[in-house]
Amino acid sequence: PADAKVSLLVWTTTPWTLISNHFAAVGPDIDYLLVRDKTTGEYLYIASALVAATAEKVKHELEVVGVCRGADLVGLRYEPPFDSYSKTLRDKTARLKEGGEAHIAWRVVPADFVALDTGTGLVHQAPAYGEVDFNLLQEERRRFVDFDAVPLLNAVAPDGTFTSDAPAAYRGRWVKDCDKGIIQELRERGILYHQETIRHEYPFCPRAEDDPLIQYARKSWFVRTSEFRDEFLNNNEKINWLPEHIREGRFGDFLRNNVDWALSRERYWGTPLPIWVCEKTGKMEAIGSLADLKAKPGATDEGYWEARAAEAKGRGETLLDHLRVHKPYIDAWTYDSPFAPGARMRRVPEVIDCWWDAGSMPFAQWGFPHAPGSIQTFVERFPADFISEAIDQTRGWFYGLLAISTLIFGQGKDPRGLERQTNGHAEQLPVATAEYPHPYRTCIVLGHVMGEDGLKMSKRTKNYKEPSYIFDHYGADAMRWYFYSGQAPWTSIRFQEANIRDAQREFLLRLYNVFSFFNIYANIDGFTVNRDQGIKGSRDQEQTATGQRPATQRSELDRWIISELHRTIKCVREKLDAFENYPAAGRLKDFVDALSNWYVRRSRPRFWKGEKDQDKWDAYNTLYEILVALAKLLAPFTPFFAEMMYQNLVGCAAGTNRDQGIEGSRDQDARAAKSSPDSSRPGAPNPLSVHLCDYPTADPALIDEKLATEMDLARDIVSLGRAARAEAKLKVRQPLELVEIVLARPEHTEWLAAHSDLISDELNIKRVQFATEADRYVSYQLKADFKALGPKFGKLAPRIAAALGTVDTVEARRSLSVTGTLVIHVDGQPVSLTSAEVQVRLQAKPGWSAAQGRAGVVVVKTDLTPELKQEGLMRELIHAVQALRKDKDLPYEARITLYVEGPAELREIVQRFESIIGHECLTTAIVFGPPTEGQMQALKLDGLEARLAIATA
Numbered sequence: 001p002a003d004a005k006v007s008l009l010v011w012t013t014t015p016w017t018l019i020s021n022h023f024a025a026v027g028p029d030i031d032y033l034l035v036r037d038k039t040t041g042e043y044l045y046i047a048s049a050l051v052a053a054t055a056e057k058v059k060h061e062l063e064v065v066g067v068c069r070g071a072d073l074v075g076l077r078y079e080p081p082f083d084s085y086s087k088t089l090r091d092k093t094a095r096l097k098e099g100g101e102a103h104i105a106w107r108v109v110p111a112d113f114v115a116l117d118t119g120t121g122l123v124h125q126a127p128a129y130g131e132v133d134f135n136l137l138q139e140e141r142r143r144f145v146d147f148d149a150v151p152l153l154n155a156v157a158p159d160g161t162f163t164s165d166a167p168a169a170y171r172g173r174w175v176k177d178c179d180k181g182i183i184q185e186l187r188e189r190g191i192l193y194h195q196e197t198i199r200h201e202y203p204f205c206p207r208a209e210d211d212p213l214i215q216y217a218r219k220s221w222f223v224r225t226s227e228f229r230d231e232f233l234n235n236n237e238k239i240n241w242l243p244e245h246i247r248e249g250r251f252g253d254f255l256r257n258n259v260d261w262a263l264s265r266e267r268y269w270g271t272p273l274p275i276w277v278c279e280k281t282g283k284m285e286a287i288g289s290l291a292d293l294k295a296k297p298g299a300t301d302e303g304y305w306e307a308r309a310a311e312a313k314g315r316g317e318t319l320l321d322h323l324r325v326h327k328p329y330i331d332a333w334t335y336d337s338p339f340a341p342g343a344r345m346r347r348v349p350e351v352i353d354c355w356w357d358a359g360s361m362p363f364a365q366w367g368f369p370h371a372p373g374s375i376q377t378f379v380e381r382f383p384a385d386f387i388s389e390a391i392d393q394t395r396g397w398f399y400g401l402l403a404i405s406t407l408i409f410g411q412g413k414d415p416r417g418l419e420r421q422t423n424g425h426a427e428q429l430p431v432a433t434a435e436y437p438h439p440y441r442t443c444i445v446l447g448h449v450m451g452e453d454g455l456k457m458s459k460r461t462k463n464y465k466e467p468s469y470i471f472d473h474y475g476a477d478a479m480r481w482y483f484y485s486g487q488a489p490w491t492s493i494r495f496q497e498a499n500i501r502d503a504q505r506e507f508l509l510r511l512y513n514v515f516s517f518f519n520i521y522a523n524i525d526g527f528t529v530n531r532d533q534g535i536k537g538s539r540d541q542e543q544t545a546t547g548q549r550p551a552t553q554r555s556e557l558d559r560w561i562i563s564e565l566h567r568t569i570k571c572v573r574e575k576l577d578a579f580e581n582y583p584a585a586g587r588l589k590d591f592v593d594a595l596s597n598w599y600v601r602r603s604r605p606r607f608w609k610g611e612k613d614q615d616k617w618d619a620y621n622t623l624y625e626i627l628v629a630l631a632k633l634l635a636p637f638t639p640f641f642a643e644m645m646y647q648n649l650v651g652c653a654a655g656t657n658r659d660q661g662i663e664g665s666r667d668q669d670a671r672a673a674k675s676s677p678d679s680s681r682p683g684a685p686n687p688l689s690v691h692l693c694d695y696p697t698a699d700p701a702l703i704d705e706k707l708a709t710e711m712d713l714a715r716d717i718v719s720l721g722r723a724a725r726a727e728a729k730l731k732v733r734q735p736l737e738l739v740e741i742v743l744a745r746p747e748h749t750e751w752l753a754a755h756s757d758l759i760s761d762e763l764n765i766k767r768v769q770f771a772t773e774a775d776r777y778v779s780y781q782l783k784a785d786f787k788a789l790g791p792k793f794g795k796l797a798p799r800i801a802a803a804l805g806t807v808d809t810v811e812a813r814r815s816l817s818v819t820g821t822l823v824i825h826v827d828g829q830p831v832s833l834t835s836a837e838v839q840v841r842l843q844a845k846p847g848w849s850a851a852q853g854r855a856g857v858v859v860v861k862t863d864l865t866p867e868l869k870q871e872g873l874m875r876e877l878i879h880a881v882q883a884l885r886k887d888k889d890l891p892y893e894a895r896i897t898l899y900v901e902g903p904a905e906l907r908e909i910v911q912r913f914e915s916i917i918g919h920e921c922l923t924t925a926i927v928f929g930p931p932t933e934g935q936m937q938a939l940k941l942d943g944l945e946a947r948l949a950i951a952t953a
Contacts, residue, residue: 547617
């Protein structure tokens with residue numbers, strides 16, 4: 001009907017913004033329906049896709065009257081929900097650039113952000129309170145000849161209360177407090193169609209979590225950075241980003257969508273914006289320095305600085321000179337306007353965004369270009385080798401640095417172009433151009449440190465342990481090592497006490513135990529070192545320590561660990577030069593594991609034997625050189641622990657706290673660690689601190705890659721042997737009869753066979769044999785990995801799995817080992833499978849236990865003869881005696897008398913192995929019976945009841 005009331009059904013989640021409504025937005029390509037509400041008789045425009053949902057909410061029948069596209073609605077005018085502005089601006093128009101005129105407000109406008117997942121498809125626009133709405137206003141303004149002809153409607157004051165532009169009922173009130181009143185008024189006026197509660201994200205103050213925030217448009221100063229977007233991208237392209245995806249990802253996206261930088265802030269403290277405005281004409285000037293300001297005609301602060309300085313002096317204080325350029329002192333300066341006679345130039349009230357200050361750091365820190373010598377200093381240090389901050393700085397410091405540097409120096413500009421004349425002469429500078437990248441070559445982007453629950457650290461929820469607690473319980477270095485070695489630095493990490501404790505135990509305590517072991521036995525045997533000895537001495541220096549000789553003359557085990565040291569130095573230097581601390585820390589961790597669990601364990605008999613022969617001194621010299629080098633290698637990672645090691649080993653500085661950086665070690669070990677070998681021989685003094693030493697450099701002549709490969713193979717075989725024992729639940733202390741080794745690469749058989757004694761000793765197995773086929777001892781099963789097969793083969797995967805059960809498992813394993821693939825036939829068609837898609841499972845035959853790995857298959861014979869069982873009991877007895885020594889905190893070299901009570905079988909075993917027990921436990925006598933004093937400890941030795949006691953001899 002011609003007289004029908006037709007409305008736009010507009011929705012909003014912020015009722016308080018309706019007072020400043022400016023436009024209604026529609027999607028130009030969205031279908032809209034004109035419907036009649038059969039209950040109220042109203043005619044409403046709603047997006048077609050949302051009519052049914054709207055009818056369901058209001059429980060009304062909506063009859064379709066007409067159909068149109070959003071573009072057909074564009075330009076329609078409407079009455080806003082409040083007439084605060086429309087009563088004066090309703091009919092105002094302005095000229096369009098394309099010709100004609102248009103109303104400046106309360107029309108339907110097109111927008112690409114209108115969505116159909118909720119609401120009505122028509123969106124209320126209040127540009128003063130939202131970025132998207134404001135951008136739409138800016139687009140509308142650009143259509144007009146006079147950009148400012150379209151005002152910004154804003155009925156809210158900067159303090160968040162309604163101004164006098166708003167209806168009387170809401171003036172002076174906080175906007176969020178008015179929501180209920182506004183809703184009630186709309187209902188009473190009959191223009192509220194439906195009200196509901198919607199849960200959605202809303203900003204709250206980060207410092208007052210219960211205080212809601214509002215977006216609010218303010219006039220600001222901007223830097224037109226969007227015009228330099230391509231230069232920013234060119235500069236970014238040359239930067240070495242870690243991780244690399246940041247370049248084109250998060251940071252690249254930010255640059256490609258660059259918007260002008262809002263430079264000014266309405267705060268008191270900050271760098272004052274150096275713009276002076278004519279009080280009559282509004283024309284402006286930018287001032288370069290305080291000296292330039294003072295040189296302006298009629299410039300004066302009317303004695304403001306001197307007056308404030310005098311007041312401060314009266315209070316016994318001094319105003320620092322650099323405060324002259326800050327508020328309130330700079331605001332007192334005015335000068336004669338060059339634009340209007342008799343007028344004065346006054347500074348604008350704003351200060352500069354602090355991120356602009358941060359981004360100016362590369363040159364501002366030197367006072368560039370004003371301070372004498374600053375240009376030369378800057379040129380010598382520009383650009384930086386690397387910077388590092390958390391990932392949120394991609395839109396903060398990282399961007400500020402790159403943007404300002406690009407704006408000022410661009411590509412290939414000579415920084416000397418900004419030089420200032422000093423005493424009439426230009427500073428003499430070296431040739432330098434600002435080629436990209438600058439102002440930094442590498443940027444390491446850190447992940448965030450999260451609480452123990454994986455959420456953001458919160459003082460309120462206390463979801464993390466205080467760093468001081470970690471320092472007190474585990475040491476500062478334990479926390480440092482956890483961050484360095486836990487994962488790549490750009491991955492967010494949980495600040496978990498358990499993980500820090502594990503990092504300390506698996507690395508620092510392990511290395512500390514090696515360090516303590518060396519000090520204990522070096523002091524017992526009287527090993528001495530020269531103060532100026534270092535890792536280079538291991539190859540070609542004169543003999544400067546007890547029994548020192550070149551590494552090439554030492555045992556294979558010594559040459560191997562020295563080679564591993566220099567391979568580690570090479571790797572660590574390469575990774576640190578590439579700013580990759582995580583793989584560097586991983587290599588150090590692997591080396592310490594090899595040092596502790598292979599070199600020291602394999603060398604213990606050399607340290608423990610009574611003869612002070614060349615082999616013993618070789619072991620001491622090798623371990624000493626390794627530990628000194630490790631102290632230097634670890635200095636950037638664990639500075640306190642490295643310094644403790646260095647001071648103990650090199651002995652340069654008196655009064656050093658040698659226990660710092662480690663917690664949880666036994667008191668005896670700590671005491672032993674304090675007493676380093678005598679290093680009092682005269683010589684050139686070493687640096688006073690490990691942090692004053694040169695970082696170690698690898699010596700290629702000491703690296704033996706062939707030996708490294710062979711020793712890795714031996715360690716892998718031993719590891720597989722232990723896994724086979726564990727599978728059969730056989731302790732390493734229980735001797736076994738036979739181990740069979742089937743190597744994946746038979747060419748290593750000769751070298752490994754020559755080291756059969758090593759394998760036999762490590763695995764506590766009597767005989768070591770090599771075989772070419774493992775079929776005598778094991779069988780194989782082929783299992784399909786459906787996680788890998790499914791995505792690749794789809795419905796064929798189950799038939800592939802069934803076909804695997806029919807193939808020759810031995811041949812299949814050989815094919816996978818040699819070629820990495822296995823070809824089978826399914827439904828008459830060949831199918832090629834990889835080792836990632838087929839699991840080869842090992843099953844040992846009765847009487848054997850097996851394990852397989854990249855080195856091959858290791859099979860151990862599990863049958864135990866009576867003799868093997870007796871020897872196993874002897875090893876359990878030795879283990880129990882060593883535990884008693886430890887409980888009594890006996891010195892390592894202390895001799896004891898051992899008292900034993902038990903069945904005849906135990907007595908027989910003790911008598912049979914008396915010499916071995918005496919050697920291992922340092923016993924001078926073994927007595928079958930109780931001691932005259934003290935209690936005996938009852939225990940079971942593999943089922944035998946026994947009682948033991950020890951006493952110092």
